[in-house]
Amino acid sequence: MSEFKPVLLASVGKPESHTRKVYEQSGGYQALRKVLKTLSPKDVQEQTKASGLRGRGGAGFPTGLKWTFLPKDHPGPIYFCLNADESEPGTFNNRILMEDDPHQVLEGLIISCFATNSAVAYFYMRCEYPLAYKRICQAVAECYEAGYLGKNILGSGYSLEIHVHRGAGAYICGEETGLIESLEGKRAWPRIKPPFPAVEGAFRKPTVVNNVETVACVKHIFDRGVDWFKSIGIPPDPNNPRDAGSYGPKLYCLSGHINKPGCYEAPLGITVTELIEEFGGGVWKGRKAKAAIPGGISMGLLKENEFHCKLDFNGPGKFGCLGLGTAAVVVMDETVRMVDFLLNSCRFFSHESCGQCTPCREGTSWATKMMTRIKHGKGRLKDLDLLLEIAENIGIMPGTTICGLADGAAWPLKNCIKKFRNELEVYIKSTNPSGWMETAAVPALQLLDIH
């Protein structure tokens, strides 16, 4: 761990790190040259599979394996969608990569497109990233100039176009089939799966969707080799036959009540405590931590006495969290009231639910209304059970919704009510001394903002 040197962030913060010139000076596009000269797409798929790389976008699906789901010998087109919609609260690692090292992302993207026989890639970026948009557009133009993009790349016979496509302010565009619908010009309503995008995706053609950090890792695998990648991180848990291991470097976003918020690179498997102490400079204002979000708000909540949780694909699940998610850690100090945290979380998900599935649309908005009522001193103890009932009934896990947004809405509720029930009960009783024991139905206090 001590000898670990950042790879993904190696150039971040250096002058002109976003230009092709500087990128090439530090060995940029050598991996692409090597791949095009010596490997077939199938080789690239196999090596990526062998590296154990798992998607960095949230679900942790093995990347090489995903690519092999594409139909064999397909006449094309096969589309590649790069998921740069990054909107999970707490998460900003894709932005840093795109702003400060866009060529690293593009080199990984080009190799990934080659591996999947894609001739067209859509770089789907949220529109609230003006600087990343500018940098990526510039970098794409530089790639065309240098012959890394366009027809017959570096004389290999392989051709690729990359088009940058901007979103319009909706979290759900990050869900891969929501992204595809949005790309096609429609409302970003996630699709029922199967068919999975690899079989029928964008424009009804086979499609791969991968995250920005995932393709950046691909670049390094072909620079430094599969063995290097596998030497970092954590091997599969022998007690969990479904664990594929957590290999490679990972970008951890650290924010909230921390002295040095930022994006840090570490081997997969660093603990929350290590992240806070070694990178974040400790909790701010000399206070104690109370809780932390382990990987974006969808993943739920860790209590302070659970900070030894390892942040690998397997870790947060052991503490009842949904998973590693985006590895974005948000630290809350001892002054935070869990009522406020939960209302913030519920408000986010009810705002971002696409509205397609009734359990998600109604469940998230009822949860927000109830939390608003509790916050304003009109809570009843029964509400906590009602909130849990919502949380247990929305999502892919119980099988009532099309996409995982609802699971993301459910987990903070489940974790928070389980781990901080006493605090929530005390809040309800003290703010509503005359009504906390009521059980009769009550009307909602206020309607949600529509905006």
Place this chain on the structure above:
Amino acid sequence: MADKPRILTDEMIAEIKAFFPRYPSKQAVTLPALHIVNEKLRYVPLRAVVEIAHLLELHPSQVQDTLTFYGYFKQDAPAGRCRLWVCRSISCALRGGDELLDHLSHSLGVKPGETTADGRITLEYAECLGACEHAPCVLANEKLIPSVSHHEADELVQTVK
């Protein structure tokens, strides 16, 4: 229909058409077209929706359906010269994002989503702007402003012409 003046300028139309070769369907140009119009007019009025639909060989309701799904496009009136997005998601909320939004709302005399009477500023709330290390942050048109205090917010508002 023919006698009403067009809203989309030749320049906008050319810009929209330049996107056609990128996609296998014209419908996929919906978001790029909405962005182009929104950037120039600071909103996308219904007439523009009809004209975009015409260009993309769609029914106007298809474009309208898409437009209304996304929080980004205004339709009733142009946004102010500066659209001020204040993040209210968790990392910012922990460092005063909600209070910052309230402060701006009071000092500007508008609710989120509204534009000041002089047409300078539209105040908006945003969900996570992907800049949580700079919490609480604000996106002022194309510029991200890190760790904004109430005082800095007031100064920022002053600089908008």
